[in-house]
Amino acid sequence: MKTLIYTSALGFICMIVEMLNMRRYIVPVAVTGLAVIFGLNILDWGLAESHFNGMLVTDNFSVAFSGLLLLIGFFIVLLSGHFYKNEESKLSDYLAIILFTLVGALAMVSFGNVAMFYLGIELLSISLYILAGSKKKDLRSNEAGMKYFLMGSFASGILLFGITLIYGETASFSLQGIASYMTAHPSPSVLFYVGVGMILIAMLFKVSAAPFHFWAPDVYEGSPTLTTAMMATLAKIAAFAAFYRLFSTCFIPAYPAFAWMLSTVAALTLIIGNLSALHQDSFKRMLAFSGISHAGYLLLGILSLYGKTDQAIFFYSFAYAVASLAAFAMAIVVAANAGSEKIEAFNGLGKRKPYLAFALTIAMLSMAGIPPFAGFFAKYYIFSEAVRNGHVWITVVAVLASIVAVFYYFKVIVAMYTKESAETAFEIKPAYLLVITICVLLTILFGLFPSQLANLL
Amino acid sequence: MLVVITLFLPLLFALLTFLSGNRYAKYVALAGGAATFIACVLLKPIFVSGQLQPIAVSYPWIANPVVNFALSLDGLSFVLVALTTFLVPFIIGTTFGKEIDNAKAFYSLILLMEFGLLGVFLAADGFLYYIFWELALIPIYFIALIWGENKDREFRNRAIFKFFIYTLAGSLFMLLGFIYLYQSTGSFSISALYNLNLSDTEQSVLFWAFFVAFAIKIPVFPFHTWQPETYKEAPSAGTMLLSGIMLKMGLYSLLRWLLPVLPHGVMLWTPLVIVLAVIGVIYGSVIAVKQDNLKKLLAYSSFAHVGLITAGIFALTREGFQGATVQMFAHGFNVVGLFFAAEIILQRTGTLSISQLGGIRNVAPKFATVFMVVVLASVALPTTNAFIGEFLLLFGVYEYNTWLSVIAGLTIILGAVYMLRMYQLVMLGETNDTTAGFRDLNSRELLLFALLIIGIFQLGLAPKMFMTYVQPSLDLILNYSLR
Numbered sequence: 001m002k003t004l005i006y007t008s009a010l011g012f013i014c015m016i017v018e019m020l021n022m023r024r025y026i027v028p029v030a031v032t033g034l035a036v037i038f039g040l041n042i043l044d045w046g047l048a049e050s051h052f053n054g055m056l057v058t059d060n061f062s063v064a065f066s067g068l069l070l071l072i073g074f075f076i077v078l079l080s081g082h083f084y085k086n087e088e089s090k091l092s093d094y095l096a097i098i099l100f101t102l103v104g105a106l107a108m109v110s111f112g113n114v115a116m117f118y119l120g121i122e123l124l125s126i127s128l129y130i131l132a133g134s135k136k137k138d139l140r141s142n143e144a145g146m147k148y149f150l151m152g153s154f155a156s157g158i159l160l161f162g163i164t165l166i167y168g169e170t171a172s173f174s175l176q177g178i179a180s181y182m183t184a185h186p187s188p189s190v191l192f193y194v195g196v197g198m199i200l201i202a203m204l205f206k207v208s209a210a211p212f213h214f215w216a217p218d219v220y221e222g223s224p225t226l227t228t229a230m231m232a233t234l235a236k237i238a239a240f241a242a243f244y245r246l247f248s249t250c251f252i253p254a255y256p257a258f259a260w261m262l263s264t265v266a267a268l269t270l271i272i273g274n275l276s277a278l279h280q281d282s283f284k285r286m287l288a289f290s291g292i293s294h295a296g297y298l299l300l301g302i303l304s305l306y307g308k309t310d311q312a313i314f315f316y317s318f319a320y321a322v323a324s325l326a327a328f329a330m331a332i333v334v335a336a337n338a339g340s341e342k343i344e345a346f347n348g349l350g351k352r353k354p355y356l357a358f359a360l361t362i363a364m365l366s367m368a369g370i371p372p373f374a375g376f377f378a379k380y381y382i383f384s385e386a387v388r389n390g391h392v393w394i395t396v397v398a399v400l401a402s403i404v405a406v407f408y409y410f411k412v413i414v415a416m417y418t419k420e421s422a423e424t425a426f427e428i429k430p431a432y433l434l435v436i437t438i439c440v441l442l443t444i445l446f447g448l449f450p451s452q453l454a455n456l457l
Numbered sequence: 458m459l460v461v462i463t464l465f466l467p468l469l470f471a472l473l474t475f476l477s478g479n480r481y482a483k484y485v486a487l488a489g490g491a492a493t494f495i496a497c498v499l500l501k502p503i504f505v506s507g508q509l510q511p512i513a514v515s516y517p518w519i520a521n522p523v524v525n526f527a528l529s530l531d532g533l534s535f536v537l538v539a540l541t542t543f544l545v546p547f548i549i550g551t552t553f554g555k556e557i558d559n560a561k562a563f564y565s566l567i568l569l570m571e572f573g574l575l576g577v578f579l580a581a582d583g584f585l586y587y588i589f590w591e592l593a594l595i596p597i598y599f600i601a602l603i604w605g606e607n608k609d610r611e612f613r614n615r616a617i618f619k620f621f622i623y624t625l626a627g628s629l630f631m632l633l634g635f636i637y638l639y640q641s642t643g644s645f646s647i648s649a650l651y652n653l654n655l656s657d658t659e660q661s662v663l664f665w666a667f668f669v670a671f672a673i674k675i676p677v678f679p680f681h682t683w684q685p686e687t688y689k690e691a692p693s694a695g696t697m698l699l700s701g702i703m704l705k706m707g708l709y710s711l712l713r714w715l716l717p718v719l720p721h722g723v724m725l726w727t728p729l730v731i732v733l734a735v736i737g738v739i740y741g742s743v744i745a746v747k748q749d750n751l752k753k754l755l756a757y758s759s760f761a762h763v764g765l766i767t768a769g770i771f772a773l774t775r776e777g778f779q780g781a782t783v784q785m786f787a788h789g790f791n792v793v794g795l796f797f798a799a800e801i802i803l804q805r806t807g808t809l810s811i812s813q814l815g816g817i818r819n820v821a822p823k824f825a826t827v828f829m830v831v832v833l834a835s836v837a838l839p840t841t842n843a844f845i846g847e848f849l850l851l852f853g854v855y856e857y858n859t860w861l862s863v864i865a866g867l868t869i870i871l872g873a874v875y876m877l878r879m880y881q882l883v884m885l886g887e888t889n890d891t892t893a894g895f896r897d898l899n900s901r902e903l904l905l906f907a908l909l910i911i912g913i914f915q916l917g918l919a920p921k922m923f924m925t926y927v928q929p930s931l932d933l934i935l936n937y938s939l940r
Contacts, residue, residue: 311521350603354562370595370625371588384522384636399633403626410621414614417603451520 001051001058003041003066004106007073010037011099018092027081030095034074041066054112054174061310062110064456065241068318069109072234073102075325075435076226082429083226083332094134101127101230105238109245113174114163117242121159121206124235125152131230132223144222151215155205162198165191178250186253196254199246200261206239207295210268217276220288225335228284229328232291237317240298244313248305255306262303263394269296270401277408283331284341286408287324290367293405294320300382300398304389312381315454319366319374319446326363326439329432330356337426346412348421356428357416359440364409366443369402373447381454460512460530463496463538464575467545471568479560483553486564490546493571497542502535502926509929513581522584524645529581532926533934536782537578537709540789541702543912545571548697550905551797555804563604570596570698577706583635583645586714587628593706594624597698601691606803616686623683627670634666638718650718651937657721664722667715668730674707675763677730678737688756693800696752700759701793705785708763711770712778717937723771731771731857735865737764742871746878751799751809754879758835759792761868762843768865769850773938777853778931783923784846787834787916791843794831794909798824801902802883806891811879816888821897825884827906832880834913836873842916 107120133145170181208216273293280286301313338345366375470489515527576589741761748754769777818825834841855862
C-alpha cells in the first residue's frame, strides 16, 4: 500500500521539481526516490495486511512483484534521461507518466478487489497509450498510440463486462467475497462462466497472447523504444501477476471449463510468436514477437496455476525482464549510433565494442534458455511445473518452440561476430552502460544461484 | 578437494588468458592446460587392497530443484579426464605456428570448453551434468563461428549453426527427460537415478529423449548430417576439440547416464540402435573412400569409428564395454593426430584437396614417418591402441550377433582402403608445384607428434593398466544395465 502511495507522490514530485526550474535534478530525484521506495517495499516482506476495506492487499506475492516492477521502473527512469534529451521541456511530463504507469502496475499486483484491479489496469494502459504516441511528429508512433488505444479500450470494455457479470452472479467485487461465494455455490450459473471467459479474453489480450496479439508487433515497433521496453516488461509482467492473482484466488473452481482454452492459446502463442519472429529483420519487431512467445511460456505457468506456480512465474518474469531490458537498452544505443533498427545495424559490433557485444550475447543466450543463465532456470521451472501438473504435451510444444527461438536470437549474435561493418564512431552514455551491466550481472548471478530468487514466494 | 581444483583450473586460466592480452594469451593458455594435466595426474585414484577407490565430493548448490554440486571420479571418469587434460594442452600447442586474431578470446574459449568437458565427465548429479553438457557447447560454437577457415562466411555460418541447433535440440529433449525423472524420484543424484524403477512404457519413451541427445553428439546414423561440414568449416583446433574430446561426451553419457538408468528402454531399442550404428560404420567408410577434401575424409572416417563404438556399447557385453572405453581413448589420440597432420598440410600448401597434393614424402621425410604411424594406428594395426579397441568391440558385437559383427568388421578393410589410399595420394608419388616447397616438421611439431605416438604404443602394447582402472566402473554399469 505504502509503495503505491509513495510512487504516486514521486510522480507529482517530478512535476513540482520542473515547476521549481530544477530540471536537471528530475532524473536523480526520480531514481533516488525509486531506490528508497524499493527499500521500503522490502520492509513489507512477511506482512499480510489489507487496506481500504480490502481494496489493496500486502502479502509476499505483492511485495515480490512490486519489487520486480520497481526494479524495472528504476532502469527505465535511468534510461529516460538521455532518451528524451531532444524534448527536455517535456521530461517531467514523461517521467511522471512513466511513474504513473508504474503505479498502475503496482496496483495490478496488489489488488484485493476487482474494482481496484480494473483501476490499475486502466491507469497502466492509459499512461502507455500516451507514451506510445509520444513522438508526436512520427507517423508510426501516432499509429502505435492510436492502435493501442483502440484495441486496449475494446479489451477494457470486455474486461468490465466480465466483471459486471461476475458481480451479477456473486454480488461481490472483492476477491474474498467471490472466493467464498464459489465455495458456497460450487456450480454457478452460465453467466458466471461467460464473465470469467470475458475476463480471460481481456487478460489474454493484455498479455498479447495469440490469437489476441495482432496489435502487439505494430505497436511495439512504432512506439518509442523506451516505451516498447515498458510494454514488453512492466506491462506484461504486471498483467501476468494480476492474471495469476485473480484466477488463483477466485476462479479455480471454474478452471476446468477454461483449461482447454488456455492450453490452446498457450500452444498457439508459442508457435505463432516464434515462427513470426524468425522472419523479422528489425530488431525491435523481433523482440516484439519474442515477447509474444515469452507470454506463451508464462501461460504454461498460468495453465498449471492450481499447482501454485507463482514461484515459477515470478522467476520467469524476472529473468525475462532483465534480459529484455538489456536488449532494449542495446537497441536504443545501436539505433542512436547506426540510425537503423535493423539487425544489420549490429554488424561487426563484436570487433568494435566487444563488451557490449558480449553483454547482448548473454542477454540473447538467456532469452533462448541456454544454461548457465537465468533464462535457462526460468524455462526449467516453468517446464517442470507444467510436467508436474500433467501438461506433458504442451511442454513438448514449448521445447520445440524454444529450439525455433534459437534461430532468431542467434541471428543477432552471428551479425555481431561474423559480419563486417564500416568503422564509425560509437557512443554510449554511462547510464546505458550501467543498466546493461546490472542486467547482465543479474542474469549471470541468478543463473548460477537461482534458488534464492526461486524460493522467494 | 583436488577434484574440484582440477575442474576449476581451466576456468581460472580462461580468465587469466583473457586478461593477459593477445600477445601472451597462448602461453598462459598452455600453462593452464599443463597445470590442469598435472592436477589430473595428482588426482589419479588409488588402489586400496586391489580395489579402486573412487573420489566423490558433494556440496549443496540449488535448493529448488534439489541440485548438488556433486562430482565423482571413478576409473571411467578418470580415463576421460586424463584424455581431456592431455589433449587440450596438446591442441593449444598445435596452434602455436599461426597468427590468430583476437588470440585472448580464442584461447580462453578453448579453456572454457575444457571446463565444460571436465564437468561432464565428473558430474554425479543429473542437473549439474546437463549444465556442463550445454556449457561445453557454447565455446565451441563461437570458436568454429569466428575462427573458421572458410572464406565463404555465409556457408560457414550455416554449417556451424546447423551443428549448434542439432545439439541444442537434442539436449532440450534430454532436459525434458531429466525433468520427468526428477518428478519420479525427487532427486537428480546418479545413485537415485540408477535405482529407479520405471514402467517399460516410460522407459521406452524416455530412452529416445536421452538417446537422441547423445546420438547427435556422437554422431550415430542418421543424426550425423551436421558433422562433416562442421569438421571442415571449424578451425583445426576446433575440429580436434570436437572429434577428439567432444564426441566422447556422447559415448561416455551412453555408458553413464543412459544404459544404467533406463535398462528396459535400452533392451527394447538395442536391436534398432545397433543396426543404425552398423549402418553408420559402413556408410561412413564408403563415403570416406570418395572424399577429396582431407578434413571431410577424416570426418567420415571418425563417423565410422564411433559407429562401431556405439555398436559395442549397445551389445551390452563386458568385451563390448571394454572395447568401447579403449577405443574412446585411442580414437581421441588418433583423430587428433590426423587432424593435426591435416592442419600442417593446410598451413604449408594452402589446400586440403587430396587430388592437388602428392609427393610430400620426398621433401618432408620426418612428417611422412609420423603421419604414417598415426594412419596405421587409425586403421588398427596390431600393437597400436586402436587394434585393442576394435578387436574387443568386434568381439562384443559378435557376442550379440555374428552377422552384424561380420558386416561391422568390413570397417577394418574399408578403413585400410580409404586411409592408405589417402596416404598414397597425399604423401607418395611425384612432388608437384603445390607440395614442392613443403617444409619438414619443426621441433615443436615433432615433439607434439612424439608425445602422441608414445601414447599410441603405450596403450597398444600394455592395455592392462588401462583396464584395471576402468573395469570396476564398467562392471558396475553392466550390472545396472542388465538389471
